[in-house]
Amino acid sequence: MTKPIEGFSKLTKAEKLDWITANYTENPEAAKNVLKRYWNTDKTLQRLHDEFIENTLTNYYLPFGIAPNFLINDRLYAIPMAIEESSVVAAASKAAKFWLKRGGFKTTVLGTEKIGQVHFIYSGNTEKLIVFFKEIKPKLYSDAVSITKNMKQRGGGITEIGLRDKTDSLANYYQLHCTFQTLDAMGANFINSCLEQFAATLKEGARDFPAFNGEERNIEVVMAILSNYVPNCLVRAEVSCPIDELHGDGTGSSEDFAQKMVRAVEIAKVEPHRAVTHNKGIMNGIDAVILATGNDFRAVEAGIHAYAAKDGQYSSLTHAEVKDSTFRFWIEVPLAIGTVGGLTTLHPLVKLALEVLGKPSAEELMQIVAVAGLAQNFAALRSLVTTGIQEGHMKMHLMNVLNQLGATEAEKTKLTEHFKKNVATHSAVVTAFEKLRKS
Template sequence: MNTPVEGFSKLTKAEKINWIASNFTQDPERTKQLLQQYWNTDGEVQKVHDEFIENTVSNYYLPFAIAPNFLINGKFYAIPMAIEESSVVAAASKAAKFWLTRGGFKTTVIGTEKVGQVHFIFKGEATKLRAFFNEIKPEFYTSTAAITKSMEKRGGGIKDIVLKDLTDKIEGYYQLHCTFETKDAMGANFINSCLEQFASTLKEKAAQHTSFTSEEKDIEVVMSILSNYVPNCLVRAEVSCPVEALNEDGISSEEFAQKMVRAVEIAKAEPYRAVTHNKGIMNGIDAVILATGNDFRAIEAGVHAYASKDGRYSSLTHATIKDGDFKFWIEIPLALGTVGGLTSLHPLVKLALEILQNPSAEELMQIVAVAGLAQNFAAVRSLVTTGIQKGHMKMHLLNLLNQMGATESEKQELVQYFKTHTVTNASVKEALEKMQSE
């Protein structure tokens, strides 16, 4: 019978596994074996993994793959990707190969500004608060000098602190809207430390301010936290070539270019399509984010907010035909880091960054944006020509065969068979059953 457990975090790994296996699984011994199978045989590496998060009982593996042949700003890259979805790596690689002979990818970092906010309630006159803020603003910088010292040596630090009046939304609600430069660090801990000190300084100075009434002195700080919406931490990636260079089998270059532009226009106009369109972009982006030890949840949240910045959820990519040239591009917010966090702890993250030639945060922004653009180009290209399922299902074939319990020899024979036949769940099952009956 399932019962609550006291002090679970204090149990050893073996005790945690015994408890979860005995109380929540039908075959406790099989559960223990499975969890142990995914331990790293190198004890030191496993210890590092165990300490990433709390209450670890095993590791959850994702495939680590390489998408080769990316030409970015005249430099060749092989891009590491960690993802479980079939066809993503193949699609990105195919797009990289397509653009390799058409000038490659061009990228530009537009900005690297990150954001944090102190949210507070002030019950008093807005003009008095504004005068108070202007008076004490230098104190915010002074009080965080110890925190910002190292960051400033690397060229980063606090960019600005602005008082925002949001009382039209919530009674008495104001915020300190703060911007930062964190260079090669993602900077979450740095930003949050600064914000909490800002909040402390705000309350302390308000309590001492002689022009405030007793109620005005009692500022209520609700929370101090960075924002994952970073519309000014922005990167652009693009590809372009003459329309006639877009040669596709079975379709003219002009028709292909027009279909690509029209598909993007639909994603701009129709939110139902835009969500799936952008999900495909994030297939490429998240895979590189994971491989390089960055926070894909933060990136996802910020990117989808950016897709709604004009009041309607829309496509993150754009396409045009102008003066005989086809252009396909993306502008996307990416707050990334190449130092700190998992970048210095996870062995495969270190390797991924080495494979990428140890990029700076700005360089990684550009690589990640390219991965997203490549993935989207490949997906839209398939949609407007052969359809998405033809390529995807061929990549998915081994998954289907594994689910159906095919032997290695059966898999090899069926992979050859389906090179010239349509892959569906039913057709694979039928072919396997026919082979087994024979």
């Protein structure tokens, strides 16, 4: 049985490799070879990647692709996407090409407000707390001046600090609900630094507030942390065209196709089981751009899914309508992202991705990311209501199946040609491969 290890983080990279492979793999030498194959031959670049996180053993590669022909607010973009799932980049590209001839995507940033909270317990008189907060509020701002100075000079900073009574939900629970503008930075470190200073000021001020009795002076700060739910850091992306310019891969009339698209969205609005998969497809596009540009896809995912449930039931992030003979399709999503700080200045591919996008501001990147999600959803729904999702997906997934089967390059060429004219289910690919091998 493997024993716990002390001081793993202090081991050298080679020692870490020796320990993990010796204790947790069937063939240590083979495992070490796999890990080493993904090391970068450029030692400076490898050292940079090693220092991104802790206990690094190797690099984990994701394909970095490009979806071209995105016309956004009359400007043409090629959007970088980092993702492992086949057909995502192809679907985004197909949607971009479709809307390129129909006016492209239109986007609007509806807000850029970020949120942070100081969560605390106070068991005294609420009216006294309200009076205390009004008195200490200016000091909350002034004590954070050293933190906010540079951000304020650039036009950002703290926009509001409010006291919220949450005792209906949890006994003696209150919070400082704080809002911020962080410009081109995602702002997590800035916000958290401000919040920790607010917490210190709050506790210190309570100890000296004359109206508080002994118990009331002991405000217990539970935590001070930003929120990844940012409903007022919002962007809208949309497409529209006359119905007679709309078509669904040649299946049925444009009007029938438009109505099917609207119904598909309506189903995702009222049926959570469908909404989750519907929104997962949207996140295929959003996450791929978030990853390529060095942003935090976990934070974005959490915030967006919370927004999808803001009305009490998990629902579609996209909307569709047919009105006055025009089909309109749009999305509104919260996106707290940045183009400075974090990996944006460290990871060479992130820097390149941002360069490809024209070195966008955070607001511009919000719009690009929202468009990627909308395009992905349009492509998925278009397939679902016409030919079905598997026909296109499996053709893109074909190479993965052939690689799993160990097909040679010659076999891949023959089978790729074969499945241009035949439906590519997994079993059909296996059957065709085995038949080719036998022949």
